[in-house]
Amino acid sequence: MQKATEVMHKSPRLLGAGVHTAGPGKDYPLHAHTSWELVYYVHGRITCPVGDETYDATPGTVLLTPPNTWHAEQSRTGYANRFLLVDASSNHPWPRRCYDDTDHTLRRVFDAVVRETDSDELRAILLAELDLRLRRAATPPPSPAEQLVAQAEQLFEERFAEHPRIADIAVDLGISPSGLRAAFARVRRTSPQAALQAVRPRHALAHIRNSTLPLQAIADLTGYHSVSHLSRHIKSTTGTPPGTHRAALG
Secondary structure: OHHHHHHHOOOOEEEEEEEEEEOOOOOEEEEOOOOEEEEEEEEEEEEEEEOOEEEEEOOOEEEEEOOOOOEEEEEEEEEEEEEEEEEOOOOOOOOOEEEOOOOOHHHHHHHHHHHOOOOHHHHHHHHHHHHHHHHHOOOOOOOHHHHHHHHHHHHHHHHHHHOOOHHHHHHHHOOOHHHHHHHHHHHOOOOHHHHHHHHHHHHHHHHHHHOOOOHHHHHHHHOOOOHHHHHHHHHHHHOOOHHHHHHHHO
């Protein structure tokens, strides 16, 4: 009976949640918790000794540290994370490291848990969703090229309105521009520049179709220089001007 109970594992219970930010060189010293610590890295590059392993974390990386395991964060660029302290069995079936998908599913759940301070019931529901997604993430990890592309795509989503350069994205990911291009060619059959250029019109179209914001406001939000710039880009992408996509709103 005891063995069967151990296999089932106890349901995770949230003990605490928060946000941590640090500048370049501002390391978090070696420490351990009596609970699990689940950390989602939002931006920056960090080296993380965890027990006998050392991980490099970039945006979209999730590190899951079991109870009573010594770990630290060595800041290489400055960074921010979301962290959860969770009471669960020491052998709970979570991976030690996983990566978010291109829809930022794990970040959405981490953010929701951190923001929810009024309802213990809602936090429990969100933690149950996170538990399920992390269990699924225990499947064989993506290849290094797939990880790199997913991390680059997340940076595209975060910075597209700032007109980032692929060279700067590559630097933040710790790889050469040619290495990033090779990864995109292998995984997406396209270039990182083409993938980045597709992000801005997609966000602009979402605003056009689902809001009543004036085109100037949409241009400002999505990094276009003017309404005419926005209109030209939407027409070249879809074949029709912005007004065509807004007609359904009445």
